[in-house]
Amino acid sequence: MKTDFLVIGSGIAGLTYALKVANACPKKKVTIISKTSIDETNTKYAQGGVAGVMRFGEDSFSKHIEDTLAAGDGLCNPAIVEIVVNEGVDRIQEMIAWGARFDKDAFGEFKLGKEGGHSENRILHHKDITGKEIERALLEAVKQCSNIELITHCFVLDLITQHHCGYLVTKSTPDITCYGVYVLNLTNNKIEKIVSAITMLATGGIGQVYRTTTNPSIATGDGIAMVYRAKGRIENMEFVQFHPTALFENSSKGHSFLITEAVRGEGAVLRNKSGDAFMEKYDNRKDLAPRDIVARAIDSEMKINGTEFVYLDCTNISATDFKEHFPTILAKCESIGIHPSKDYIPVSPAAHYSCGGVKTDEWGRTSIRNLFASGECASTGLHGANRLASNSLLEAMVFAHRSFEESVKQIDTISIVDNVPDWNAEGTTAPDEMILITQSLKELKQVMSDYVGIFRNNHRLQRANKRLDLLHEETESLYDKTEVSPQLCELRNMITVAYLIVKSAEFRKESRGLHYNTDYNQQASILQNTIL
Ligand code: FAD
Ligand code: SIN
Numbered sequence: 001m002k003t004d005f006l007v008i009g010s011g012i013a014g015l016t017y018a019l020k021v022a023n024a025c026p027k028k029k030v031t032i033i034s035k036t037s038i039d040e041t042n043t044k045y046a047q048g049g050v051a052g053v054m055r056f057g058e059d060s061f062s063k064h065i066e067d068t069l070a071a072g073d074g075l076c077n078p079a080i081v082e083i084v085v086n087e088g089v090d091r092i093q094e095m096i097a098w099g100a101r102f103d104k105d106a107f108g109e110f111k112l113g114k115e116g117g118h119s120e121n122r123i124l125h126h127k128d129i130t131g132k133e134i135e136r137a138l139l140e141a142v143k144q145c146s147n148i149e150l151i152t153h154c155f156v157l158d159l160i161t162q163h164h165c166g167y168l169v170t171k172s173t174p175d176i177t178c179y180g181v182y183v184l185n186l187t188n189n190k191i192e193k194i195v196s197a198i199t200m201l202a203t204g205g206i207g208q209v210y211r212t213t214t215n216p217s218i219a220t221g222d223g224i225a226m227v228y229r230a231k232g233r234i235e236n237m238e239f240v241q242f243h244p245t246a247l248f249e250n251s252s253k254g255h256s257f258l259i260t261e262a263v264r265g266e267g268a269v270l271r272n273k274s275g276d277a278f279m280e281k282y283d284n285r286k287d288l289a290p291r292d293i294v295a296r297a298i299d300s301e302m303k304i305n306g307t308e309f310v311y312l313d314c315t316n317i318s319a320t321d322f323k324e325h326f327p328t329i330l331a332k333c334e335s336i337g338i339h340p341s342k343d344y345i346p347v348s349p350a351a352h353y354s355c356g357g358v359k360t361d362e363w364g365r366t367s368i369r370n371l372f373a374s375g376e377c378a379s380t381g382l383h384g385a386n387r388l389a390s391n392s393l394l395e396a397m398v399f400a401h402r403s404f405e406e407s408v409k410q411i412d413t414i415s416i417v418d419n420v421p422d423w424n425a426e427g428t429t430a431p432d433e434m435i436l437i438t439q440s441l442k443e444l445k446q447v448m449s450d451y452v453g454i455f456r457n458n459h460r461l462q463r464a465n466k467r468l469d470l471l472h473e474e475t476e477s478l479y480d481k482t483e484v485s486p487q488l489c490e491l492r493n494m495i496t497v498a499y500l501i502v503k504s505a506e507f508r509k510e511s512r513g514l515h516y517n518t519d520y521n522q523q524a525s526i527l528q529n530t531i532l
Pocket of ligand 1: 013157202258353377392396
């Protein structure tokens with residue numbers, strides 16, 4: 001297949017970019033691919049909302065910039081922070097024009113929520129299902145565009161570069177170029193190639209690398225692993241954000257239900273086993289300190305008290321207000337017998353967001369030619385060592401837009417390279433034991449959760465490294481002789497992502513933001529990104 005713009009991913013980043021290029025270039029073909037159903041994305045699960053300066057006077061761009069820089073703990077790129085905050089408001093207005101509805105009060109003013117690390121109320125939201133509303137609006141707009149083709153259940157295996165055309169490609173090869181992708185079409189189980197002029201990588205997050213995560217099962221870091229295999233630049237992978245308050249359920253199977261930080265924004269308080277509010281011991285912003293601090297505080301309280309969770313006390317939020325703002329959370333809690341207006345909600349931290357990813361510049365360009373990246377798989381420089389709550393959806397909109405602006409400038413100068421070879425599946429046979437993949441995946445999650453979680457040290461990282469080596473060796477050997485399947489490819493991608501997290505964590509000889517290494521309680525004086 002041939003297409004002008006190939007978009008891998010149907011979350012906020014991919015859909016926003018696709019809509020923009022399709023509208024600006026009506027004669028060009030835009031193809032969006034997703035590996036499962038069209039809306040199964042991290043985007044769909046976003047709860048709290050989108051941060052944006054909507055009420056000048058009380059709030060200002062400089063306050064949002066300061067909050068983002070403070071959360072990022074010295075590693076944000078200030079120029080990028082400025083771009084995102086300043087341009088974000090226009091992008092939010094576009095989202096509204098495409099039909100996304102954000103809650104308003106009786107006077108028609110936006111109801112603006114507050115989350116950790118924000119000095120002002122600036123979070124636009126649609127009850128507690130902001131992401132679902134954005135995904136709905138974007139998909140409806142995309143379906144109106146006759147030059148966009150949506151392909152679901154199509155698993156992208158690898159980026160096609162000079163490497164597949166018989167050239168040796170290393171990290172120092174100049175002008176590594178993306179010609180398209182190889183995909184496993186899950187409707188007919190065939191491996192096909194899609195060649196493209198420009199490819200946008202919008203493959204989302206990596207939460208599934210950990211045992212407990214707020215991310216759905218699609219979040220396996222495929223895009224990051226593909227770029228690493230293609231010898232592109234990846235950075236800051238040590239900064240994995242753990243959300244402080246995922247609902248603690250004994251039966252949760254890998255995907256934990258989130259209790260949005262906006263609930264603390266409305267006044268909910270974290271309490272330990274004895275019912276004591278503990279956040280003031282850790283930070284003077286208490287329950288609304290940035291996420292890295294709150295997650296570490298909860299982890300410490302759980303260790304001190306020997307518990308698997310702490311409590312979120314929402315009893316000071318009126319039942320009417322709770323139902324109005326958080327109907328989905330209310331329904332979930334009630335389904336397991338918890339009534340937030342009188343019961344405390346058991347919560348514990350869960351892997352939530354990757355601050356690092358594919359390194360991009362201010363126009364969303366990666367180190368590979370004709371390949372852009374946007375959304376959670378990209379590392380733009382906005383988040384530094386810790387993302388400020390609700391800045392992710394904003395970042396995705398801003399960089400989808402910037403990538404679109406740059407792409408339309410480039411599109412007519414790029415010729416599609418279509419003489420690339422077919423996928424080589426020689427020597428592979430059907431897998432005889434899928435259970436080996438399941439077991440390796442379980443081990444991987446265990447290693448990452450036990451040794452590369454909220455608190456790290458050099459010894460634990462070393463252990464993780466050794467165990468990952470073995471998993472890598474076994475999985476590569478399986479991959480060499482087995483027909484590809486999404487399960488095998490995701491395992492392989494997650495091992496790569498885990499390796500990148502551990503390597504970056506080993507390089508960072510300090511504690512900073514989300515990377516807390518108990519062997520280095522101090523920050524080093526030289527700030528630098530960990531680029532792999
Ligand atoms: P996604 O929305 O995750 O989309 C990824 C797409 O890539 C999917 O379509 C998937 O099928 C496709 N894909 C991946 N790999 C492949 C492959 N190999 N082949 C083909 N397709 C592939 N952020 C905020 O700013 N505010 C919030 O309130 C908020 N709440 C959140 C709550 C939860 C529970 C979670 C999990 C995250 C939340 N976040 C929030 C973070 C934010 O939702 C995500 O960072 C953002 O939605 C990511 O969007 P994306 O477009 O980059 O990727
Ligand atoms: C939340 O609603 O607490 C999540 C917000 C985010 O990840 O930015």
